[in-house]
Amino acid sequence: MxxxxxxxxxxxxxxxxxxxxxxxxxxxxxxxxxxxxxxxxxxxxxxxxxxxxxxxxxxxxxxxxxxxxxxxxxxxxxxxxxxxxxxPNEELEASSRGGSGALADRRALKIARFKRQKAAEAKLLEIKERKERRERSTKASALSTPVESEEEDIPDDDSE
Known part of the structure; x- marks a missing residue:
């Protein structure tokens, strides 16, 4: 039960x-x-x-x-x-003021917090993408080994 x-x-x-x-x-x-x-x-x-x-x-x-x-x-x-x-000090100040302006202040703080969060998320995504590109580049350079090429003498067909 x-x-x-x-x-x-x-x-x-x-x-x-x-x-x-x-x-x-x-x-x-x-x-x-x-x-x-x-x-x-x-x-x-x-x-x-x-x-x-x-x-x-x-x-x-x-x-x-x-x-x-x-x-x-x-x-x-x-x-x-x-x-x-x-x-944060801004939130303490807004909280201590109270009154009718408090709602507008609280909304402004929420918007600012949201923007900071989005900026941090964007920065984190950028770092992650950069890291993935670096890993792919490192992997690609490790896989590609120098290939020795021998040039063959191929006659041109222009000499008719």
Whole structure:
């Protein structure tokens, strides 16, 4: 018999909670660090608090305290990201301004982010194509070996 959706979500919460406890015990992240200080291998653990809060909010409960705690955990996560300098300054400024201009700012930021992403993807594709051309060229030069040709004296038919 299969597990219900809620059981799977609860099991996910338990796993993320264990992971978060291990991250804390190992002190993988410090409040005085920035993104440059984080080991590449540890980057994946940055999102654990966020996902834990997301899953906790999905569990339907009569008691609102866990949901409030999950929301607080998200807020702490966003503050942590800000402290680690993971959020671009433009987005921080737009977020802090709020008001009616915030929607236009948010849209402009999304467009700018989309353009940066497309430019990065285009650059990556260009690098990949260049690498493939280089590999084909290297392969072709390795396969072609100098062939010695002997010229035969073939008489011209013009001398009739």
């Amino acid at each position: 299969g597990e219900s959706h809620i059981d799977v979500v609860k099991k996910g919460c338990e796993m993320f909670q264990k992971c978060e406890d291990m991250i804390r015990k190992l002190a993988l992240f410090s409040s005085n660090e920035t993104k440059e200080d984080i080991s590449t291998n540890n980057l994946k653990y940055l999102l654990v608090p966020y996902y834990l809060a997301e899953l906790t909010e999905k569990i339907i409960q009569d008691d609102r305290i866990p949901i409030v705690k999950a929301s607080y955990a998200k807020l702490k996560f966003f503050s942590f990201c800000e402290a680690m300098e993971l959020v």
